[in-house]
Amino acid sequence: MKLLILDRDGVINHDSDAYIKTLDEWLPIDSSIAAIARLSRAGWTVAVATNQSGLARGYYDLATLDSMHARLRELVAEQGGEVGLIVHCPHGPNDGCDCRKPKPGMLQQIATHYGVSLSGVWFVGDSRSDLDAALAVDCQPVLVRTGKGERTLSMPLPAGTLVFDDLAAIAAQLIH
Structure with a gap:
């Protein structure tokens, strides 16, 4: 199985320090939907692991989050692709869960779901917590330069971190 795991905010859609609280605020990054569809059509399973502490903070509810993910699936399907498993952490930073990145819980959920080892699987994110979860x-x-990627690039990165401009550049690299 060719598995690619993506963070959501800042990788697939534009991020906001004020949180993405409504479906109208969920705006795909140019070319990210096409990149996911292209990967899917080329035989890749594209899963998503996203921290969503806005749920714990009361900024939006699960139905709103589900509508964002339904929109993502719909947009990718319109281009002939599909999105695999989407997992989210609903907890706040101080809730002590094992799923909030940089903890590995969501990535382990994806591995269990697909029955695969994650060794060497690419996990694409825009923040240090994404990179640490991958490790x-x-x-x-x-690391992608979109979202908080440029800010993350200004700090030391884990050894061996790959850096791309955006999800489209990753798709171009993975699809030969």
Whole structure:
């Protein structure tokens, strides 16, 4: 199985320090939907692991989050692709869960769901917590410059981190 795991905010859609609280605020990054569809059509399973502490903070509810993910699936399907498993952490930063990145819980959920080892699987994110989560399960950390990526690039990165401009550049690299 060719598995690619993506963070959501800042990788697939535009991020906001004020949180993405409504379906109208969920705006795909140019070319990200096409990149996911292209990967899917080329035989890749594209899963998503996303921290969503806005749920714990009361900024939006699960139905709103589900509508964002339904929109993502719909947009990718319109281009002939599909999105695999989407997992989210609903907890706040101080809730002590094992799923909030940089903890590896969501990535482990994806591995269990698909029955695969994550060793060497690319996990694409835009923040240090994404990269650290990747390292915790032996994934290949991959940073995109979109979202908080440029800010993350200004700090030391884990050894071996791959850096790409955006999801489209990753799709171009993975599809030969």
